[in-house]
Amino acid sequence: xxxxxxxxxxxxxxxxxxxxxxxxxxxxxxxxxxxxxxxxxxxxxxxxxxxxxxxxxxxxxxxxxxxxxxxxxxxxxxxxxxxxxxxxxxxxxxxxxxxxxxxxxxxxxxxxxxxxxxxxxxxxxxxxxxxxxxxxxxxxxxxxxxxxxxxxxxxxxxxxxxxxxxxxxxxxxxxxxxxxxxxxxxxxxxx
Numbered sequence: 001x002x003x004x005x006x007x008x009x010x011x012x013x014x015x016x017x018x019x020x021x022x023x024x025x026x027x028x029x030x031x032x033x034x035x036x037x038x039x040x041x042x043x044x045x046x047x048x049x050x051x052x053x054x055x056x057x058x059x060x061x062x063x064x065x066x067x068x069x070x071x072x073x074x075x076x077x078x079x080x081x082x083x084x085x086x087x088x089x090x091x092x093x094x095x096x097x098x099x100x101x102x103x104x105x106x107x108x109x110x111x112x113x114x115x116x117x118x119x120x121x122x123x124x125x126x127x128x129x130x131x132x133x134x135x136x137x138x139x140x141x142x143x144x145x146x147x148x149x150x151x152x153x154x155x156x157x158x159x160x161x162x163x164x165x166x167x168x169x170x171x172x173x174x175x176x177x178x179x180x181x182x183x184x185x186x187x188x189x190x191x
Contacts (some may be wrong), residue, residue, distance in 0.1 A: 030055070030056045033056060040067045042129060042131060043131065049065070051129065061096070061099060065127065065129065066096075069126045070130045070133050072092060073091065073093070073141075091163045126141070127141045
């Protein structure tokens with residue numbers, strides 16, 4: 001018997017608790033995250049608390065950050081070095097969370113995910129934090145943008161960079177920073 005396909009459910013309700021929920025049930029998903037807190041650590045209690053708070057406060061899977069085990073990354077390739085840090089491109093074996101499957105009692109993930117974004121979105125998605133096992137440095141795991149850094153992007157795609165796109169990108173950045181500051185996360189020095 002295929003339990004999942006035999007259920008007649010309403011997509012506007014949480015499959016677990018029955019509350020109104022379109023795609024993401026904060027109470028249920030927060031509980032699933034809490035259940036998993038004892039099964040991972042970054043080695044830094046402040047970072048653990050930050051990740052846990054984001055997981056408990058989020059209203060959708062797109063705003064999640066996770067602790068990503070370094071062993072879950074493969075084909076790590078140096079893209080650029082300069083300024084303050086190096087930039088790498090990699091493949092995340094599991095990929096980001098897309099939903100919770102109540103029948104399997106585990107998170108559904110995108111599967112093998114190339115940390116590279118081919119779209120023309122000017123905002124970089126942050127998926128989580130990892131720690132290089134050899135040099136013990138933390139790294140923020142994001143989408144990789146084909147345009148590279150902002151300076152290179154402007155050199156290559158200056159014809160596509162309209163004032164509307166600049167203002168939209170700045171507005172999104174301001175909104176993101178406002179949300180970070182609103183949660184009292186003012187300075188995060190992970191690297």
